[in-house]
Amino acid sequence: MDLTDLTAHELAERFADGRATAVQATEAALERIAATDELLHAFLTVTGDQALKSAREVDQARERGEPLGPLAGVPLALKDVLVTKGVRTTAGSRILDEFVPPYDATVVRRLRDRGVVILGKTNMDEFAMGSSTENSGFGPTRNPWDTTRVPGGSSGGSAAAVAAGQAPLGIGTDTGGSIRQPAALCGIVGVKPTYGLVSRYGLIAFASSLDQVGPFARDVRDAADLLEAIAGHDPMDSTSIPDAPADLTSRLSDGVDGLRVGVVRELFLEGTEPGVLARVREGLDRLERLGARLEECSLPSFEYALSAYYLIAPAECSSNLARYDGVRWGLRAKDSADVVDMMQRTRQAGFGAEVKRRVMLGTYALSAGYYDAYYGQAQKVRTLVRRELDAAYERFDLLAGPTAPTVAFPIGEKADDPLAMYLNDVFTIPVNLAGNAAVSVPAGLSDGLPVGLQLIAPALGEATMLRAAWAFEQDLGLSTRPTRPQEVRP
Amino acid sequence: MTAVVAPEVGARQYETVIGIETHCELGTATKMFCACPTVFGAEPNTQVCPVCLGEPGSLPVANGRAVEFAARIGLALHCRIAERSQFHRKNYFYPDMPKNYQISQYDEPLCVGGWLDVDVEGEVRRVGITRVHLEEDTGKSLHVGATGRIHGADYSLVDYNRAGIPLVEIVSEPDLRSAEEARAYAEELRAVLLALGVSDAKLEEGSMRFDVNVSIRPVGHAEFGTKVELKNLNSLRSLYRAVAYEADRQRRVLADGGRLVQETRHWDEGAGRTEPMRSKEFATDYRYFPEPDLIPIEATAPWVDGLRADLPELPAERRARLAEATGLPAKEVGWLVRDPEVLAYFQAVATGRDPKVVASWVMGELQRDLREFDHTMASNPVEPERLGGLLDLLSAGTVSATAAKDVLAEMFTSEASPATIVERKGLAQISDTGELEAVVERVVAANPDLAEKFRGGKRGVLGALVGQVMRETRGRANPKLVSDLLERAIGG
Numbered sequence: 001m002d003l004t005d006l007t008a009h010e011l012a013e014r015f016a017d018g019r020a021t022a023v024q025a026t027e028a029a030l031e032r033i034a035a036t037d038e039l040l041h042a043f044l045t046v047t048g049d050q051a052l053k054s055a056r057e058v059d060q061a062r063e064r065g066e067p068l069g070p071l072a073g074v075p076l077a078l079k080d081v082l083v084t085k086g087v088r089t090t091a092g093s094r095i096l097d098e099f100v101p102p103y104d105a106t107v108v109r110r111l112r113d114r115g116v117v118i119l120g121k122t123n124m125d126e127f128a129m130g131s132s133t134e135n136s137g138f139g140p141t142r143n144p145w146d147t148t149r150v151p152g153g154s155s156g157g158s159a160a161a162v163a164a165g166q167a168p169l170g171i172g173t174d175t176g177g178s179i180r181q182p183a184a185l186c187g188i189v190g191v192k193p194t195y196g197l198v199s200r201y202g203l204i205a206f207a208s209s210l211d212q213v214g215p216f217a218r219d220v221r222d223a224a225d226l227l228e229a230i231a232g233h234d235p236m237d238s239t240s241i242p243d244a245p246a247d248l249t250s251r252l253s254d255g256v257d258g259l260r261v262g263v264v265r266e267l268f269l270e271g272t273e274p275g276v277l278a279r280v281r282e283g284l285d286r287l288e289r290l291g292a293r294l295e296e297c298s299l300p301s302f303e304y305a306l307s308a309y310y311l312i313a314p315a316e317c318s319s320n321l322a323r324y325d326g327v328r329w330g331l332r333a334k335d336s337a338d339v340v341d342m343m344q345r346t347r348q349a350g351f352g353a354e355v356k357r358r359v360m361l362g363t364y365a366l367s368a369g370y371y372d373a374y375y376g377q378a379q380k381v382r383t384l385v386r387r388e389l390d391a392a393y394e395r396f397d398l399l400a401g402p403t404a405p406t407v408a409f410p411i412g413e414k415a416d417d418p419l420a421m422y423l424n425d426v427f428t429i430p431v432n433l434a435g436n437a438a439v440s441v442p443a444g445l446s447d448g449l450p451v452g453l454q455l456i457a458p459a460l461g462e463a464t465m466l467r468a469a470w471a472f473e474q475d476l477g478l479s480t481r482p483t484r485p486q487e488v489r490p
Numbered sequence: 491m492t493a494v495v496a497p498e499v500g501a502r503q504y505e506t507v508i509g510i511e512t513h514c515e516l517g518t519a520t521k522m523f524c525a526c527p528t529v530f531g532a533e534p535n536t537q538v539c540p541v542c543l544g545e546p547g548s549l550p551v552a553n554g555r556a557v558e559f560a561a562r563i564g565l566a567l568h569c570r571i572a573e574r575s576q577f578h579r580k581n582y583f584y585p586d587m588p589k590n591y592q593i594s595q596y597d598e599p600l601c602v603g604g605w606l607d608v609d610v611e612g613e614v615r616r617v618g619i620t621r622v623h624l625e626e627d628t629g630k631s632l633h634v635g636a637t638g639r640i641h642g643a644d645y646s647l648v649d650y651n652r653a654g655i656p657l658v659e660i661v662s663e664p665d666l667r668s669a670e671e672a673r674a675y676a677e678e679l680r681a682v683l684l685a686l687g688v689s690d691a692k693l694e695e696g697s698m699r700f701d702v703n704v705s706i707r708p709v710g711h712a713e714f715g716t717k718v719e720l721k722n723l724n725s726l727r728s729l730y731r732a733v734a735y736e737a738d739r740q741r742r743v744l745a746d747g748g749r750l751v752q753e754t755r756h757w758d759e760g761a762g763r764t765e766p767m768r769s770k771e772f773a774t775d776y777r778y779f780p781e782p783d784l785i786p787i788e789a790t791a792p793w794v795d796g797l798r799a800d801l802p803e804l805p806a807e808r809r810a811r812l813a814e815a816t817g818l819p820a821k822e823v824g825w826l827v828r829d830p831e832v833l834a835y836f837q838a839v840a841t842g843r844d845p846k847v848v849a850s851w852v853m854g855e856l857q858r859d860l861r862e863f864d865h866t867m868a869s870n871p872v873e874p875e876r877l878g879g880l881l882d883l884l885s886a887g888t889v890s891a892t893a894a895k896d897v898l899a900e901m902f903t904s905e906a907s908p909a910t911i912v913e914r915k916g917l918a919q920i921s922d923t924g925e926l927e928a929v930v931e932r933v934v935a936a937n938p939d940l941a942e943k944f945r946g947g948k949r950g951v952l953g954a955l956v957g958q959v960m961r962e963t964r965g966r967a968n969p970k971l972v973s974d975l976l977e978r979a980i981g982g
């Protein structure tokens with residue numbers, strides 16, 4: 001048995017009955033990374049020594065009989081946008097090439113406290129801007145299902161790592177779909193939690209009002225356990241929800257009988273690939289067979305969500321990225337005439353094209369005379385989306401649709417067409433605007449590539465949402481579930 | 491020091507319009523958005539953390555105490571406390587600003603629409619307060635080489651200890667009309683802040699500083715003239731001088747047929763004039779937007795009511811009450827109330843004693859000695875009980891006023907009681923007729939001409955003779971007794 005084939009809870013069972021140790025699982029993961037990552041490029045930094053050290057600590061704690069949580073000793077791939085004390089953190093940007101943070105993100109601390117073994121930092125679109133991980137300042141990540149294709153983005157590194165068996169668990173961030181879309185494209189489970197459920201302290205900000213940290217896993221149960229581990233109030237984050245429910249997993253197997261599911265008409269856009277539509281329709285039928293009550297519903301404001309997002313997110317990013325100026329850390333342009341010249345040249349050299357595009361867009365959208373027309377208007381759309389969703393939750397427990405309009409697309413196909421790229425987030429963005437929760441769960445294959453089913457829940461509706469996802473996954477069965485490819489080849 | 495205030499030109503035709511933005515650092519133990527300490531003068535970059543350094547990933551959390559302090563200021567200035575207020579980001583690039591945006595309040599400030607009454611030469615002027623809002627301070631740059639300004643420096647160092655210290659900005663309406671009024675407003679505002687205990691308001695340490703908008707308009711006109719902003723005035727003296735200079739400069743420009751331009755000017759204290767600040771041609775666009783990392787401040791009615799009930803006595807009320815209780819003139823009351831430490835001291839000494847005598851000693855001799863011995867009220871070694879004891883000896887006639895001054899000076903270097911010092915230095919007043927008669931006779935004998943003049947009706951010369959007796963007794967003689975004895979000795 002190859003330990004890298006196991007889920008976290010399967011590993012935990014083996015740790016518990018002595019059939020495996022955390023060190024063995026970590027070594028297996030590191031070996032798999034060594035064997036595959038030259039091709040995949042899921043990792044930017046592998047922290048093998050640190051990982052083995054924390055695995056040893058878990059094994060020793062277990063020997064001493066200390067009580068350990070379900071994730072103790074389980075390896076994890078961490079998106080390089082969460083700061084790690086003493087370990088290089090780049091956010092996928094050349095401007096932070098050699099940046100070594102002086103502190104740990106709250107999520108990182110919570111993971112360490114629970115004995116999770118962090119294998120390293122994974123590749124991503126620069127500052128989480130992108131839907132393909134092609135915008136990384138350090139080169140793209142490849143999809144393990146077909147290495148000529150993208151893994152999705154921006155958390156493509158973590159998604160690819162989990163899909164390729166480099167790690168059973170991954171952490172991503174989702175600003176407009178950056179967990180759900182790569183989860184769908186890589187055939188794994190990805191959860192975008194309710195805004196404020198998981199601390200953003202130590203998450204290098206892209207768009208503060210939209211960013212949220214969440215789990216990747218090979219099954220819903222692992223994703224639920226990992227989400228439970230990272231969720232919880234953080235006094236260091238003013239937007240962190242103070243009294244969110246701590247239990248997300250105990251009713252996981254309660255089934256979907258009687259659950260009211262709204263099928264959102266606007267998530268079945270023209271242009272969505274037929275194979276994707278077919279798998280999602282089958283998935284919805286499956287939910288109905290399991291006892292869920294399905295009904296179509298319409299959320300017309302979704303049509304404007306993408307436009308609103310591409311004003312709000314760049315506006316916030318233009319401000320959040322202002323601190324990367326060469327004054328205190330990261331890249332600094334040499335031989336500058338003065339401080340303004342130094343800042344300009346540093347940013348010119350350190351940021352990639354997509355980041356520059358969004359900083360410019362955001363600066364424009366916020367500038368005097370345009371604020372009301374752009375940013376202000378976008379905020380109104382956001383309110384509208386939120387209201388429509390709130391109204392829908394009076395009739396439905398969950399909403400459903402596809403996660404992304406396409407399966408994984410070839411590397412380079414959309415790289416030069418930003419608008420085509422932005423369309424990949426069209427199904428995921430409304431959830432971020434409303435601060436709701438959503439999950440992407442594998443729904444089968446189309447032309448041999450994974451398709452994701454998206455389930456959307458109101459704020460703090462994670463427990464119900466994960467329950468439905470788990471029932472769906474169990475019923476679909478491992479045999480038809482797109483398991484990770486056994487071999488990664490070009 | 492060069493002369494600064496040029497003779498006023500056209501002062502009668504033009505009216506000066508002044509509005510003041512006061513920045514004041516709040517005296518909280520920790521910074522606005524993190525738990526770093528706020529001690530002034532610490533080693534550079536020792537009071538910093540990921541949050542106030544704007545490290546990637548760090549997030550601000552508002553300091554509840556700072557919000558409370560700002561609300562107290564608002565209430566003291568008769569403002570309305572907004573039920574919901576919001577932080578915004580003010581975006582601009584500057585090397586001493588860690589995030590390249592400042593978290594501030596923009597269109598939803600904490601406190602709006604108040605006023606402050608200011609006494610200008612005995613006349614009360616009501617100055618409108620537009621708003622009081624919260625923001626964070628920036629770091630401090632030190633430019634090495636050349637002129638000490640950023641342009642032309644060899645390199646620059648930045649100290650981020652100050653970055654993130656809570657600031658309030660108190661914005662006045664353009665209700666002030668002269669440099670005197672501007673100074674009086676600033677003084678009164680400072681007294682309010684000190685009375686509230688929300689800031690040390692130390693101008694010399696930069697914890698209180700002013701940006702002043704100055705314009706002039708023809709008397710009787712309702713429209714505002716072209717305004718000039720004077721940045722970062724850090725003393726009452728420079729505030730006064732800068733406003734006076736600038737108003738006059740503007741009048742001169744118009745008198746010469748020139749046009750005023752809207753600009754920001756810098757006050758050069760040494761040269762005694764304002765100068766245009768070096769600036770780019772384009773106007774700054776701060777691109778304000780709601781700070782997404784901070785939830786809005788919700789001010790509930792019970793919270794506001796609690797703060798209001800808890801307000802201390804403010805300078806105006808205090809002045810009225812003190813004037814009533816002591817019968818002291820307004821000017822002296824104003825002086826005593828300006829500094830809470832002085833006031834507390836005065837009140838401690840004045841309890842059970844004549845307030846006029848106490849006021850004259852606290853304001854006069856005590857202040858002189860504090861300066862002499864390099865002390866402040868905070869480090870004053872003469873406890874109220876000791877000064878009180880001394881004044882009791884004075885009123886009992888045990889010491890003369892001259893001797894009492896010696897005793898007070900002695901108390902700065904000795905912890906002894908006034909009685910002990912009087913005893914030790916032999917300063918007790920001589921009220922023994924026999925002991926003084928000999929001296930009086932000696933003095934009269936030595937000054938026959940003065941004695942003659944006195945007899946001739948020039949009673950004024952008596953003072954000179956009393957003075958001589960006092961000198962001979964080293965100030966210990968009872969002056970009243972001496973003049974009686976002299977009159978008797980001369981007049982015979």
